[in-house]
Amino acid sequence: MPELPEVETIANGLHQRVQGDVIESVWLGEKPEPLQSPAAEIVRVLTGARIAAVHRTGKHIVVELTRAERGAQSMPVKSKAVKSKAVKSNATKRKEAKTAAESNGTAAERAQWIVHLGMTGRMLVVEAAEEVAKHTHLIAKLVSGRELRFVDPRRFGRLAVKPAADFAAPGVEPLTVSAAGFAELFKGRKTPIKSALLNQSLLAGVGNIYADEALSRAGIRPMRRATSLTGVEMCKLHRAVQKVLAEAIKLGGSSINDYVTANGEPGFFQLKHRVYGREGEPCRKCKLPIERIVIAGRSAHYCAKCQK
């Protein structure tokens, strides 16, 4: 289930592989993903667009697109991204996209393709000859001869285009929010802290795995009311969220079911999980079995002794 670290890994992988490529044509399945933009608009915006950058915001993959001004020749270019192995920050990529749009004489139109992977969504970069997997909902044929395919068996994912290139995920970025800003989000909330962490309009990108893992590292029980957390606990939780996300990104995310990076490699953070998916297994610290309860329809894992 892709959460922030997995989406970040996938977006970076896509950036390295398709930046600079141009979408030649688009195929949409008969029963496509629930679309947040009309199918015709998705096809219109993607067709002929150049992929300027791919980055993440919240759990969304944002594909920055540019298009030569109407009438002007849009010039496909070979990807230069391959040269620079270093992972660029999202801010850098956004800037690059803007620069690319503005260079080349007249202003180019900008747009964005927003992809939410839901639970089982995948973005694959494959050779056109590659067999089309079941549950493939969109194929973007690239000038380079490859295809960018969106596959999602459970169809919880979402696709949208923003012709205005103004997409902003609701909620703050967990990796950059200050401790004070973080605490402010949960002020006065009576909902369990676990539920509050999952609320995307508060914090964008934390899902079930990392909510459990952060609470474990902060020593806080998931069912605690958000408003009951002390200032010290809020600080601990803030640190824990940032630490666990950063560590997970370093390891390429958690591969639980069939998640793989854009290059087809699994992530390894699942090996570091302290509570998630470890019901009945010994706590890594006190050896007591990890418990699992259901909070708001979601499983929550914790150690009754180490988390208060």
Next chain:
DNA sequence: ACTATTTCCTGGATGC
């Protein structure tokens, strides 16, 4: 303004 619950969807696991 919040909070809690239900719904969507399909593959894999489980049970008889």
Next chain:
DNA sequence: TGCATCCAGGAAATAG
């Protein structure tokens, strides 16, 4: 072996 049932979970919709 085969069939039914349950479960996972993000986020939108609905209800309280």
